[in-house]
Amino acid sequence: MLVPPFPHIAGSATDLVKSHLLSDAVIPYASIVAGILVCKVVYNFTQLFGALYFKSYAGLNRVQRIEWSNRGISTVHALFIAAMSLYFVFWSDLYADYQTNGFVTFRSSALSTFTLGVSVGYFIADLAMIMWLYPSLGGMEYVIHHSLSGIAVAYAMFSGEGQLYTFMVLISEVTTPEINMRWFLDTVGLKRSHAYLINGIVIFFAWLVARILLFVYMFYHVYLHYDQVMQMHAFGFLLVFVVPSVLAAMNLMWFGKILKGLKKTLAKKQ
Template identity: 30%
Template structure:
């Protein structure tokens, strides 16, 4: 890994930590009066999810820029110039390391072995991008899925503030979340896998070596299976909310709802 990428990883780690501990509490308490009424565990998760949203927006929009304007990466998806992709991946690695430390420090309230495994697997896969500069197009394509994260986090924010599921803003966010999740994680699968299969048997693919090939293909299969399961649960939850809302007036207040007290271990499930 080059010095520049190491510096970006370290800088993003520190930046996300400062956002969590300093910027998020000040910004949230100013914008959202209900923030200070939350219990300490929810305050911690609130700040964590705000950091997650910022990371997702930065990385996701950067991914779109690379996809549209980085001709060298698009021309050679396996060995194209990885400079911009490595920068984006380094930001994500800094975020993943920060999140692992946060989980470890708050394990009793936020600990989740699933997310630890997910983060470690992602760091392992992205390590190939940072150290060898391989698969820049595919690494970038995968990170576009982060664009669905802000809507998932926003649903949790509404839930933490005890907005009922029938509230107009909750319903709108839920529908948009389902649509965006489908577009960036499900609808792109055929195009993504067509590009993957097109590399099989080529000299560029053979140059990767078995280790990189296995890490790439197996991680993609696992992620797509997981995304499909999440999409099913999101669609089912969206359908339930829409059908309930259709049977009664959608409220504009923020009354408490019994479903608001449910703990969302998995960000993408209903």
């Protein structure tokens, strides 16, 4: 683990959340509500933004306009949770091995708990939208993905167990903005543009790193700290192995489709 470049900033943020804004008992529930409210605000903003700056937005049907806003929400969430997850995993000293304040599998802070709660709020809001318009916004694989992710993140938030591994998995959200950009470019009629091709290449490499290699690193980290993982509650222990394994299998399946689509796009450009 790397030492954070500005540890006083992270410490100040944690103190602000814990000492001045919310108590430990309130943080999980308040953060979930905050996550849902942010989703609503972003939903309304993306509708307004689309209507003002994209001529093609007026030609979208009702479901497409909802998906437009839904993807705006997921993009904002992805940018937030990926940035926070990268910080906690690679820059914060909260989960560093050199720390002596207990097992890494039981470490948490007010800031880490609040961050996970916002993500739980997003998964609740997004899953509700998927079920409301099922299967327009995604099929059963999205329901499974969001359900497993939401349960795992909520458990880590409420129990304080396995937060490090939760953040490792959530780093994979870094691929979401590129996936959404692909849909936006296609929707506004730019599927044959260079931007679409470049975005596809970015998706390939981002997916390879964040959803394939990073999962390998996570399982290796679990192997190195298996004695600490064994101390977790049975449900938490199960989540550490089952949820990432299922998500890894789904990531490999989607990666195959991404590779196939990229090859097809490159063939058309030749």
